[in-house]
Amino acid sequence: MKQGKRSQKILEGLGEQYYRATLKSMGYTTDDLKRPIIGIANSWNEIVPGHFNLRQVSQRVRDGIYRAGGTPVEFGTIVLCDGVAQGHNGMHYILPSREIICDSVEAFAEAHLLDAIVLLGSCDKIVPGMLMAAARLDIPCILLPSGPMDGGIIFDGRQSDQTSSAEAYGMLSAKKITKKEYITLETLSCPTCGSCSYLGTANTMCCISEALGMTLPFGGTIPATVAARLAIAEETGKKIVELVEKNITARKIITNGSIRNAIKLCLAISGSTNAVMHITAIAHEAKLNINVLEEFDKLSRVTPHIAKINPSSKYNMIDFYKAGGVYKVLKELSAVLDKEVMTVTAKTMGENIEDITFLYPENKEVIKTYNEPFGYQGGVAVLRGNLAPNTGITKPGAFDKSLYHFIGEAICFDSEEEAEEAILEGKIKDGHVVVIRYEGPKGGPGMREMFKAMKYLYGRGLGKTTALITDGRFSGTNNGCFVGHISPEAAEGGPIAVIENGDKIEIDIDNRKINLLIPDKIIEERLKNWKRPKPKFTTGYLALYSKLASSGAEGAILKYENFDKNK
Template identity: 75%
Template structure:
C-alpha cells in the first residue's frame, strides 16, 4: 500500500480529495502515486535561480511515468550573501530548518516519494538529511554549476575574486578601476559557484553517494543536459516507488565510504566532513565518518583537481567525465555493490555509462598517475584540537604542509578581517579566530573573507589561519577549521595568547600549541564561559542544542 493511499483512497477519505481538487487535481491524478517536489527555488540564490524550469521538467517526467507531482517550497540561504555579517550565523542552522521542513511536509501530505531540488552549501546536506530521516524513495537533483567569469589573476573569475581583489586593492596591487570592473564580469550567469566549493562538492558527493543520477550532480546550469536530467529524474522516482527503493537502502555505511573517497580524490570542501557526518547520523548508521576520513585520507590518491587548487573549474571537471569518470577510475577501491537511485548498483552504473565528451585529462587523472598519493582533506589532532580539526592540503602549496608560527588572536571574524586589512598581520603569523563554533558563533561561521584578504595582501603562503569556525570550499592557503572542542565549550583554542608558538603538521596530522602542559591547564582553569551572543529566537535555541563540529553540528536535544 502506498503512503498516499491512506488519505486518498476509500469512501471515507473524500475530505482529503476535496481539498486537493480545490487546486485543480483530478480524480485520476489522485489515483496515482503522489510525488512531492521539494523546491528551494528563489531569487536569493544563483544556484537555485533555474529551479523553476528544472521542476517543470521533473513534473513532466513524473506525469510521463504515471505519477502525480505536488511541488512545495523550501528555504535556502546563499552563503555568499551571508558572508562577513550577522547573516552567516544563520547559514549552518538553516540546514536543520531545511531538513525539518521537508520532513514535516512529507509526513503531513504522506508523499509516496520525493524529488529534492537544491544546489547550494547547506541546502544539499539538509535535503539529504531529510531523505535519510524519512526513509522513503527520494532522488536529489541540483540546478548545476555556474560558468566561470572573465580571467583575473591567472584563472576564470568568480564572486570570490572580488574579495581577493579587495585585498589587492588595500595593498595597492591593483587600481580601483580594475577592482570595479570585476563586478559585472565575475558571474556570467546563474548556477552554483563555478569552483569546487561546498555547494559543488556536496552535489558531486550526492552523486557519489548514489542519491543523484549519473551526471545529474554537475551538468552545467544553463545546459540542455540539465533539463534532460530533470525529466529523467521524474521518471526514475516512479521506478524507485514501484520497487520500494528507499533512501536508507542507498545511504549505507558503504555508500558513505564511497562518498568520503570521492571527496578525498577530488580534494572537496572541508565542510563535507561535517555534512556527511550529519547525513550518516540521520540514517542511523554506525559509521564513524571522522575516523574514516582520517584513515582513508592516507591511502586514497587525489586524482582530480579543481579551483581553488588549480585554474580549472567544476564545469571543466564535468567535460572531463565528472563524477562518473572519477568513480570509474576509482572503482577498485569503491564498494561497487551499493544500490543507487538508478535502481542499479555503482558497478552497473559504471559499466553502462555513456560519456558525452572525450576525456581531456586536464582535471581527472588515473590512480596510477595521481595529483597526490594521499587525499585532499585531512583530519588533525593535537593539544590544540583534542577532538579534531579539519584541513584541506590538496588546495594549498606543499611548502605549507609544515607550518610553525606566532599566534595573533581574535575573538570574532570581524576583528580578524579589520586587522588583516589594516596590515596588522605579518609573515609568520598564525591567525587564531575563535568563539565562532556551532555554539559560540553561533552557527559556525565561515572565515572566507579573512582567508581571501590574506591572499589579496600576498600573505597566503607565509601565514596560516586556525579557527573553531568553518571555511568556504573556495579558500586556499594553510588553514585548519572545525577545531573541537570549540572555544565556547572551553576548548584549548580559547586560551591561546598572542605570541604563542603553534605548529601545523600535515604529514603527522598534528595541530599543537607549543606551551607547557601545566601552563595550558592553568589557563583552562582560569577560563570563564562567555554569555551566549543570542538569547532568543532560532539562534538562541540553536546555540543550546547544537553539537560540536566533530559531531556534524547536528542537534542534540539532550543538551537542553
C-alpha cells in the first residue's frame, strides 16, 4: 500500500504528533492514521428525497474503504431540493447553491489534506457542484448517487411523479379532472425515496457522471431501494483506495475527450437543458480549453437520439436502468466515443464497454440502436438569433415535431409568478409565446426554473399550441416548445428585455434560430431607452451572487472580475 501523498504531510513524522493527537481524540488509531485518509462528502438530509438513503449508502462506502486499506472520514454538505423550492423565493437559491457545495467540498478537502473523496449526491445542483469540486481539487474522486425513485400510480398515461401534481393542477383549473383524482396523487405519486423517477436534471447529471467516467458503471441508475445500490457503494469505497494507489486524479478523467463523451450521452438520451450549463462549469473548473456550447451545437446535429425516457416518453429511469442504462447507450455510441479516456474503474472507457454485462433483457421501446434511433439528431439544441445573440437552449427531444417551427405572438411577464397567475386565469391563448424575463443568473437572481409555468400550460391543454421563452431555466421534466438560458439576459440589457406584447417571435429548431420578427433598428431604439433595474436582493448571499454570476452561456459560474463591472 502506497501512502497517501497529501495527508502524510501532517500525519507522518515525529514533529507532527500535534495532528495525530488531535485525531486520536475521536478514536482513530495509529494504524488508521497510517492509511490514506479518504473523505466521504455526504449530502444526506431529511428534506430531499434524492439524499434520504445516503446514510445507508455512506456506511457501505465506509466498509469498502476500510476493507481496501483506507481510513474513511465523513463530512456533510448542504443540499437544496428543487421540488420543495419550486415557485417561490426559495428557487432563487437553487442554482447558487451549486457554488456553495463546490466551495465547501474544496474547503474541507484542502483544510484537512484529504487524499481522496467519495462524493455522495444525487440531485440537480449537488452532482455538478461536487464534480466541479473534484475538477478543482484534482485529487482522486468518485461520485456515487443515491439512485432514482420508483414511479407512482398511473396518471395521464404514464407512471406519475411529483411533477404530475403540477400538471394535474392545471387540469383541475381547467375542470378536466376531479378534486379526488387530484388529491390521490399527493400520496401515490412518490412511493420511495431517491432522485426523481423521470429524466430531470438530477438523473441527467448522474448519467453524465457515468459517461464522464466519474461514476462506476450503473452507479447513476441503479434504483435507490434495491440491494445493488448498497453493493455498488461498497465497491466504490474499495475503488477509491485503488485510485489513490495508482494516483488517478479527477483531471486525468475529466478531459476534453470525456467531456465530449458526456455531451454525446446527454444528446443521445435527450437530457436536461441544464446539463449544458453544468458541463460548461465542470470544464471550466478542470481548466479545459473546450467550448462546451460549440460542442453541443455541433454534436447535436450528428448524434442520434437513442433513448427515450420521461418526459420524452412514458418510461421512467428504472425502465431505462433495466433496459441497460447509460452503458447500453454508450455501447451503441461506441464508434463515435473517445474510448481511450480513463475512468474511475481504473480502466479506460473502451475497456469498461467491453467488460460490461447487461442483466435484464433489452427493451427497444426505451433504448434503440445507433443505426435505427428514435431520431437522427440529439435531443438538446443550441439556438441563436437577434433575440438570443449569445445562446438559447432548447430540448426538441421532449416536444412534438409540429412545434419545430413556431411563430407566435409575444405575451410578456417580468417574473415567473406573474406568468403562472396569467396561465391559471386563462389569459394565455393558442399561438402565444409566453416571455418570462428578469429570471437570469443576475436578474433572478439565481436563474429560477420555469417548471410550473410549462406544467400549467400542459395541464390546460396548451402544450402543443403555445411556446415559452425565458432567460431563466427549465426543469428536466418539462416538455413542450420552450427555449431557456436566453443570453444576454434581460438584466444585462439583452434583447429579451425589450420584447413587447404582440411582437412576433420565431422559433426554428431545424435551423437553430430564435428571432424577434421586427426590424433590428427598432430593437436598437428600444435598447437605447432601456434602464437597468435595481437588484432584487441587496444583502446576503444572493446579493453577492447577483454581482458575481456570469451568463447562462458561460455556465453561470462566479466571475470575481464582475466586482469591478458592477460597481
